[in-house]
Amino acid sequence: MTRAIDRGRGLLAVMTLIVVCSGVVQGYLTPLLPAVGDRVGIGGVGQSNLYLLSQLAFAVLTPLLSRWGDIWGHRRLLRIAVAMVAAGSLLIAVRPTTATLAVGMVLQGAVVGFFPLLAGILRSRAPEHGRTGMSVLVGVLLLSIGTGGLVAGSLSEEHALAGLWTAVPFGVLALAAAFALPAGTAPRAGRFNAPAAVLLTLGLGALILLLTEGGSWGWLSVPSALGAVAATVLLALWVRVEHRSDHPLVNLSLLRNPRLRLVSAHTFCAAFGAIGFLGANAVFLGARPDGDGYGMGLGTQAIALVSLAMVTAGFCGSTASPRLARRVGDRAMMVVTGCLGALGFLSLTLFHDTLPQYLVGALLVGAATGMFEAVTRTMSVEVVEETETALSVGINELALSLGAAIGAALISALFAGHPGPGGGVAGPGYLWAWGVCAAVALGGALLGLPFRDGPRERGDGRRPATPAPGLAPAEEAA
CATH class of the missing domain: 4.10.860 (DNA Excision Repair, Uvrb; Chain A)
Structure with a gap:
């Protein structure tokens, strides 16, 4: 069995189980926190603090897990990261209190290491499937995020805390999959x-x-x-x-590579609106036109279905990316994804009075999200040496996290500057937010123009990488 999953589809199938766990963990808690907070005595401020703690864990663990993977072995660190996520999910489900939610959400933050570490194994074990494999994994991730929230919300309709068990079986499956994965063959390098x-x-x-x-x-x-x-x-x-x-810890000389620098900047701009606006998107869909003057008046289940439609569009965009990239090149893909995101937000700015109108813009943003996540993760793998693979993807993940956080912060500031009745947001606040997101996405498209496509893929699917200086390789034994 181990030989069967060393390469190709078997390897991708096992990786998919781990990515499904990552998506479910990232998607299931958000719709549950208000109800769970009421049951365990966590108010709005406490819920905000839990969100802050999870964001901090994401930001901190991204470079740490990536670097540890490059030093001590991608498979070894992946197993540790999956075990952390499974333990955190179980802790939250078994005894939900303020303390266990805080500790559990910090442990779940280790999901940020999944993609960098999986990329390291995939690149060394099956480089010929690098682009297709990464796009499929991104698509599965997006679908899992939407499905996780929908399943958790359905379970909690009967009992507020039942949805907290959503991630537990997926954590167990991911842990088994992590132990079934073969070790990467890339050399290890450096010290912590x-x-x-x-x-x-x-x-x-x-x-x-x-x-x-x-x-x-x-x-x-x-x-x-x-x-x-x-x-x-x-x-x-x-x-x-x-x-x-x-x-x-982070080889900043990697950012001297103009291709990686442009990819990371493009990721930041794309994530600014595509991910930074997700929370505000749910609020708009739930707002009632007769009271707020805008919105769709949708309930929790309907909002979850719209979110699922967006991530389905993301899945389609992600899986189509490798074929498009082979035809038009990486530079054109960066321009296309940025323009597609900008077009989606511009559509939301101009047409948002009915649900069908809103869905056009939302689905365009969803498709752009899947495309940029697949394209930039793949490109960040290919522009460095194998010893820096996880760290390079980690830099890209950090750019994504910071783009989303700064986008959400600016959108919050725009909302605060346009207060509505009853402590809500006035309609112009959304118009400004959509407009800013469109402008930043267009900036990401412009960043693609100076990008220089690398040499065409060789027969083994690898691309020549830019050497990373100052590394002393050693054999990986993880």
Whole structure:
């Protein structure tokens, strides 16, 4: 059996089980938190703090798990990450309290390591399936996010806490799949840089805190100013430590590669609206025209179905990406995905009075989301050496997380600047948000213009990578 999954479809099938777990974990808690909060005594502020904690875990664990994978072996770290997610899901389901929800959500943050670590194994074991495999995995991820929320919401209709068990069986399946995966063959390199890890963790923590709470504090308030100073100083110190280290936590020299730099910037712009607007999208769909003056007046199940339709469009965009990229090239794909996202948000700005009109823009944004996630994850793999694969994908994941967080923060600020009756949001707040998201997505499209396509794929499916300096390879034994 091990030989059967060493390469090709068998390998992708096992990886798919792990990605399904990642999607379910990312999608099932969001619709449950209000009801769960009522049952266990967590108010709106407490729920916001839990969200902040999960965002912090995502930001911190992305570079840590990626680097540890490149140092100690992708399969070994993948097993640890999956075990963390499974344990966190079980803890939340068995005894939901404020403390267990906090600890469980931090453990679940290890899902951010799944894609970088899987990319490292896929590249070394089945490079000929790299592009197709990555696009399929992204499509499955998007479908799983939508399906996880729908299943959890349905289970919680009978009992508020029943939906908390949604992720547990998927965590068990993913853990079994992680132990069935073969080890990667890429050489390991480097040592762990603890001072850099501490500075990066504190700096990202200050930044995420500022982005999440800046709207409620006031962007010009003293706490926001202190948060901005702390984030700037800590991250500047981190960059200085990394540049002076022989074994950096994040090899910043990777960003000297203009192709990786453009890919990461494009990812940031695409995620800004496509992911940053997801929460506001649900609020708009649930708003009632007779009371708020806008919205669709949909219930929880209907909103979940719209979200599922969006991720289905994302699945179609993701799986179509490899064929399109072979025909038009990577540069054209970056331009197309950016323009498609901009077109979707422009459509929402102009046409949002009826559900069919709204769905046109929403589905365009969903398709653009699937395309950019598949394209940028694949490209971030191909522009570096195998020893830096997980770290390169991790940089891309970090750009995605920061783009989504900053997008959500700016959208929140725009909403706060357009208050509506009863503490809601006035209609112009949405118009401004859609317009800004369209502009940033168009900026992502423009970033594709200076991108230079690499050489065509060789027979084994690999592309020549840009050498990463200063690495001392060693055999991987994970």
